[in-house]
Amino acid sequence: MGFDDLQSKWQSHDHGARLNVDADLLLNEVRRNHRTLLSSLFYRDMVEVAAAVIVTGVFGFMAVKLNEWSLYLCSAGGLFVGTYFVVDRWIQHRRRPVSDDSPQSCIEASLAQVNHQIWLLKNIFWWYLLPLIPGMVAFLGIVAWKTLRDAGPLALLLVAAVGLFCALVFWAVYLLNQQGVKKTFEPRRVELEALLASLKS
Amino acid sequence: MSAGEQEAHFQRWLRDHVGVMLRVVRACAETQYDQDDSLQDVLVNLWSSIPNFRGDSKETTWIYRVALVWQRGERRRQKHHAMFLNEAAATARSSPDEERSGNELIERLYAAIRQLPKVDASLALMHLDGLSYQEMSEVLGISENYVGVKLTRIRQQLAD
Known part of the structure; x- marks a missing residue:
């Protein structure tokens, strides 16, 4: 059978004959899912910024209360991270290309977003972890020095354990994000690039 | 655009163009469950796209764009179980044998497209x-020449 015959049979076939659409249920589902999607994105961003605000506030409060300069450094680190989150999202929002909603431009926009996420996560040490490290190191150093002076070398072990715990948490955050790149974003980038190539080749 | 206008627009598109959406999801998903899930994705995208529709392109072209963009599989939603597609008794307008062979042909075409x-x-x-x-070429954002080149091969593949 030639393609023209196939096309003619295709067009005369009632493709919806076996299916009825429950329009009310459908509309409710669409509304619900749209709201869920928007609120989950908003919630995710809020949690990230809120965590940075809490770190900034808690360390800032402690710095004022204890009059300890190293805690100001911790607070400044949190402030930097929170500001980076907000500014980065604002820049990305502004840079979002005006899409003509063709699959090609949508794929290109998605690819740009995925590439940015990969860049962010690969460089998480520089913009997320490093700003927090000077304050933490300074604070632990001061505590260690005071402990050594006041309570002797044995108490220093406790401070060393806390320091080690903080280092492990930082290392775990770094590794988790690299895993996220490897397992989620890299495969998505490959898929989008392949799709884009098939449109352009 | 107000929420009421968006809803009215959506319902009209659903009434007038649901056939396009059903064909797209049937060409992508095999089981009714997956088709149901896919249709939901298409419709969420369609709902979100309504404020951006300025009428520069035909409604059908726009709906194809939205439906086919969904196909890129960039977003994977959690599965849901609200089935809004229901099997309905097919109204026989031709003899059962003719209808069966016609349906088989269409199903084979859908399978080949998948x-x-x-x-x-x-x-x-x-x-x-x-x-x-x-x-x-407007829907996919590629040149007409490229559409022609691709279709020559696709026509052959489907006819085989």
Whole structure:
């Protein structure tokens, strides 16, 4: 059978004959899912910024209360991270290309977003972890020095354990994000690039 | 655009163009469950796209764009179980044998389209639906020449 015959049979076939659409249920589902999607994105961003605000506030409060300069450094680190989150999202929002909603431009926009996420996560040490490290190191150093002076070398072990715990948490955050790149974003980038190539080749 | 206007627009598109959406999801998903899930994705995208529709392109072209963009599989939603597609008794307008063989042919066509790469599947679907080369090139954002080159191969593959 030639393609023209196939096309003619295709067009005369009632493709919806076996299916009825429950329009009310459908509309409710669409509304619900749209709201869920928007609120989950908003919630995710809020949690990230809120965590940075809490770190900034808690360390800032402690710095004022204890009059300890190293805690100001911790607070400044949190402030930097929170500001980076907000500014980065604002820049990305502004840079979002005006899409003509063709699959090609949508794929290109998605690819740009995925590439940015990969860049962010690969460089998480520089913009997320490093700003927090000077304050933490300074604070632990001061505590260690005071402990050594006041309570002797044995108490220093406790401070060393806390320091080690903080280092492990930082290392775990770094590794988790690299895993996220490897397992989620890299495969998505490959898929989008392949799709884009098939449109352009 | 107010929420009421968006809803009215959506319901009109659903009434007038649900056939396009059903064909796209049937060309991408095999089981009714997956089709139901896919249709939901298409419709969420369609709902979100309404404020951006300025009427510069034909409604059908826009709906194809939205439906086919969904196919890129960039977003994976959690599965839901609200089935809004229901099997209905087919109204026989031809003899049972003719209808059965016609349905089998269409099902085989859907199966063949599902085997094609995503872009080729999109082109096959639009070509079968009778869209012009210009409309297909607008929907996918590729040149008409490229549409022609691709379709030559796709026509052969589907006819085989």
